[in-house]
Amino acid sequence: MSQTTLAELNACTRTEFIAALGNIFEYSPWIAEQAASARPFVGIGALFETMKTAVERAPAELRLALIKAHPDLADKTQRAAGLTAESDAEQNSAGLDRLSDAEYDAFERVNNAYRSKFGFPYIVSVRRQTKDSILRDFERRLPNDVNTEMQTSVGEICRIAALRLDQLVGADDRLQVHGRLSTHVLDTHSGKPAAGIAIELIELSALGAARVVTRAITNADGRTDQPLIGGRPVPIGRYELIFNVGKYFAERQVQLSDPPFLDQIPLRFAVSEPEGHLHVPLLVTPWSYATYRGS
Known part of the structure; x- marks a missing residue:
């Protein structure tokens, strides 16, 4: 992602704004479209809260589509087909591009178990995790019901988005993500x-x-x-x-x-x-x- 400033985002056209922030939430430019109408933003915190609110107030089917837009973790087929640059960098940060055979087998097992039960991919903000903690989190969340996991997934998606926004946008205020x-x-x-x-x-x-x-x-x-x-x-x-x-x-x-x-x-x-x-x-x-x- 190329860097921009909040002042530039406030001043650019609606089309430019959506293009710049369209993948803060994975493959979901509709969130940036809604945020574009709320400009100007006084800080990056206000921008993020606006985008987060758009997700939280969206119909259930749209939130489910947002969840399903995310890739499985450590999936070789999806990596070969091509992840977004953001997802690729995030998975690499946790070492998911260089797993041992035992780690790959463990991720394949829990990915399959999770998808089989819930019908959507397991999502976690991998920049906040190590391989071991992700596998432990998988196991903790598998007993949950679908509604609980949808809420948890949306919360993790918002954490991912906050980190992406922090990397992309320069502003006087900062998000508390470090x-x-x-x-x-x-x-x-x-x-x-x-x-x-x-x-x-x-x-x-x-x-x-x-x-x-x-x-x-x-x-x-x-x-x-x-x-x-x-x-x-x-x-x-x-x-x-x-x-x-x-x-x-x-x-x-x-x-x-x-x-x-x-x-x-x-x-x-x-x-x-x-x-x-x-x-x-x-x-x-x-x-x-x-x-x-x-x-």
């Missing part, structure tokens, strides 16, 4: 921030390979220059942070055993609030370490 994951290393042996420690953030997977999310080096304040994850939701799931502390203490000529008692420290934790701020610090000496859940 989270943050950060860390901080304190050398409690010397009583100062630990600079120069190599950190690796890994997304864990029950059925597939672990995936490196990012690598960073702590700065003079013992923090990373940028959040480990920022400017987007922090996907629900299980993670591991690996801190390379042995090299750090050796370079400071701290007397260590050979090999050092602590070399790489792995911290495993879970994320449950994609739009929250999760801070995972490390307090470390050559012989001990501690952590806590910060914010």
Whole structure:
């Protein structure tokens, strides 16, 4: 999606407005058509609420058509036929384009079970999820009735739309769709921030390979220059942070055993609030370490 501004959307023609926002809701330009008549918008929040209201007030058959416009997750046939650019990027963000055989089999099983029961595709905002959390969500939602799943699906569609709108439109206000994951290393042996420690953030997977999310080096304040994850939701799931502390203490000529008692420290934790701020610090000496859940 090419970037635009709210001012440009307020000033453009109705046809241009619909063309720009027609796929904020998957293959459903009628939502942008309704929003076009409500211009000008004072902020992106007002624009999103107008589009969301159009969905919520639409007849049931139109909401069902909106749900059915979405693709199945991790479906090889649909990917070969061609997804929308937005859906393709969203599925790739969760690693659904590179599943292990076990993961693919699991997704095929739950997709088929869900469609067989409800008659429409399972929908979730995958930018807020990992592969593991999506599979768990599938299982949680399968016992629901059709009406509950239609309501849940519309809610997830609105989350998808909010993230798409946030990426597409620049405005003075912002939608509350981003989270943050950060860390901080304190050398409690010397009583100062630990600079120069190599950190690796890994997304864990029950059925597939672990995936490196990012690598960073702590700065003079013992923090990373940028959040480990920022400017987007922090996907629900299980993670591991690996801190390379042995090299750090050796370079400071701290007397260590050979090999050092602590070399790489792995911290495993879970994320449950994609739009929250999760801070995972490390307090470390050559012989001990501690952590806590910060914010």
